[in-house]
Amino acid sequence: MPNISKSIPDHPMYIDGKWTQSCTGGTFENFNPYDGEVIATIASGSREDAVRAIEAATGAFPKWSQSTPGERRRLFLKAADVLEKRQQEIVQILIEESGATFGWSMFQLGFTPGLLREAAAQTYTAAGEILPADLPGAFFMTLRKPVGVVVGIAPWNAPLILSMRAVALPIAYGNTVVLKASEDAPLSAGLLVAEIFEEAGFPPGVINVLTHAREQAEEVGEALISHPRVRRINFTGSTEVGRIIAEKAARHLKRVVLELGGKNPLVILKDADLDYAVDAACFGSFLHQGQICMSAGKLIVERDISEQFAEKLAKKARRLKVGNPKDPDTIIGPLINKRALERVHSDVTGAAKAGAAILAGGKFDGLCYHPTVLSGVTSEMEIFHKEVFGPVAPIVEVSNVEEAIQCANDTRYGLSAGILTSDFDKGLAIAEKLETGMVHINDSPVHDEPQVPFGGVKESGWGRLGGKAALEEFTELRWISVQRQPRHYPF
Numbered sequence: 001m002p003n004i005s006k007s008i009p010d011h012p013m014y015i016d017g018k019w020t021q022s023c024t025g026g027t028f029e030n031f032n033p034y035d036g037e038v039i040a041t042i043a044s045g046s047r048e049d050a051v052r053a054i055e056a057a058t059g060a061f062p063k064w065s066q067s068t069p070g071e072r073r074r075l076f077l078k079a080a081d082v083l084e085k086r087q088q089e090i091v092q093i094l095i096e097e098s099g100a101t102f103g104w105s106m107f108q109l110g111f112t113p114g115l116l117r118e119a120a121a122q123t124y125t126a127a128g129e130i131l132p133a134d135l136p137g138a139f140f141m142t143l144r145k146p147v148g149v150v151v152g153i154a155p156w157n158a159p160l161i162l163s164m165r166a167v168a169l170p171i172a173y174g175n176t177v178v179l180k181a182s183e184d185a186p187l188s189a190g191l192l193v194a195e196i197f198e199e200a201g202f203p204p205g206v207i208n209v210l211t212h213a214r215e216q217a218e219e220v221g222e223a224l225i226s227h228p229r230v231r232r233i234n235f236t237g238s239t240e241v242g243r244i245i246a247e248k249a250a251r252h253l254k255r256v257v258l259e260l261g262g263k264n265p266l267v268i269l270k271d272a273d274l275d276y277a278v279d280a281a282c283f284g285s286f287l288h289q290g291q292i293c294m295s296a297g298k299l300i301v302e303r304d305i306s307e308q309f310a311e312k313l314a315k316k317a318r319r320l321k322v323g324n325p326k327d328p329d330t331i332i333g334p335l336i337n338k339r340a341l342e343r344v345h346s347d348v349t350g351a352a353k354a355g356a357a358i359l360a361g362g363k364f365d366g367l368c369y370h371p372t373v374l375s376g377v378t379s380e381m382e383i384f385h386k387e388v389f390g391p392v393a394p395i396v397e398v399s400n401v402e403e404a405i406q407c408a409n410d411t412r413y414g415l416s417a418g419i420l421t422s423d424f425d426k427g428l429a430i431a432e433k434l435e436t437g438m439v440h441i442n443d444s445p446v447h448d449e450p451q452v453p454f455g456g457v458k459e460s461g462w463g464r465l466g467g468k469a470a471l472e473e474f475t476e477l478r479w480i481s482v483q484r485q486p487r488h489y490p491f
Helices: 047-065 069-085 087-098 102-122 159-172 187-200 214-226 239-251 274-290 303-319 338-353 401-409 424-431 469-474
Strands: 013-015 018-020 027-031 038-043 129-131 138-146 149-153 176-180 207-210 230-236 255-259 264-268 296-302 357-360 372-375 392-398 416-420 438-441 475-483
Touching (some): 038 187, 047 176, 069 087, 069 159, 087 102, 102 159, 159 187, 176 187, 187 207, 230 239, 255 469, 274 296, 274 303, 274 392, 296 303, 303 357, 338 357, 338 392, 401 424, 424 438
Parallel strands (some): 149 176, 149 230, 264 296, 264 416, 372 392, 416 438
Antiparallel strands (some): 013 018, 013 207, 129 138, 357 372
16 A cells, blocks of 8 residues: 655556556646645546446445445444544645645544544434335335445545545445546545545445546546446536536436535624624635635625724735745645636736725735735626635625625525624524525534535535435435235236
């Protein structure tokens, strides 16, 4: 078993319990987004490698699907222990590969062992039920059975959490998986997961990890989606790519689980604690440079406090340390690549040209974009509607609660939302009217735990990941009837 934290020139893929190079022998370079240094050379998979991985998962499925819940639980608990044991080295990999700050890296290392332990608990939840029957002498029951081979497609922005989430519960329910790692974070969004599961003792073929260069993404993705042995596709990423995957899967009549983008509102009412609101908005907008699907993308503030709130938020944003993510005090590290930087800066300058005021930020050093606060944002501006995916806090002023609700729902997305108010009943009434899959009263939109039903509505996705909700996504419900006495047939 290679250790990806060590200086190994080439990092192979993981298929059928073996570390293997691509069928073509191709490789690609993996870069540190902060300093541009090459940190690893990664095997670049092809269509043939995707088929190899699917065949390995197919071969492992019969035995794994018949394994006992206790056996699966034991392995997941061991994997959680392995992850905790390797905490410090994995933190460094996250920092170097994805530009994550020390704090965001430690958050991922705190979250993922709990995710694995939740998977261990979920091994016992795939239960059926007894159903009443009108037919004389009949006994009806339902069973939950694993679906087969599940493809997980993981992004780079929270690579350890989202790659683990893509595979843990499907495997816990008795499925086998092929994980397609992000080309921007192949170590922490894929190969690390393979190492941890291998060290924990999971059998060969239960988890397979494919890596590939950006140029092979479409080829590998098409092979994974179209293969007849694949029964579920589990994707976390942008709405634009999610739409393509859904369209391709529909041609093959395959179910997909999609966790996509968001333009997540944070509603701040005039009765909210102002300093707490600034802290929540700062965290929700700037954590991991705003590169989180749940990031607060629209700060909706009642007019009575909007000016004071904007001034306080801008003052705090200007104090946040920007720079090398290896420094434990750094809050804002680099964006993932130059394309992301150019897109974010274009969004900010476009908003300014349309009439928004830049109260803080609006500039960059290398790939580090300074935390940016925009006031005077209106629904006529593109930034009001677009997911920026950068450290940008657009402030929208509203007159009252009704206008705040309308503003929050004025989006094609519907992932997460936050409401800040001193009146719990008012907060709950607003929460019931927001068109999002998740709402957090007196918290930012950025919130998750392993046992909750995570997911969105509208163009933020289909299905739910986490806790018992995932049982519906990764198992099939079967009806079985038993005729305990001869049935009378009409002919």
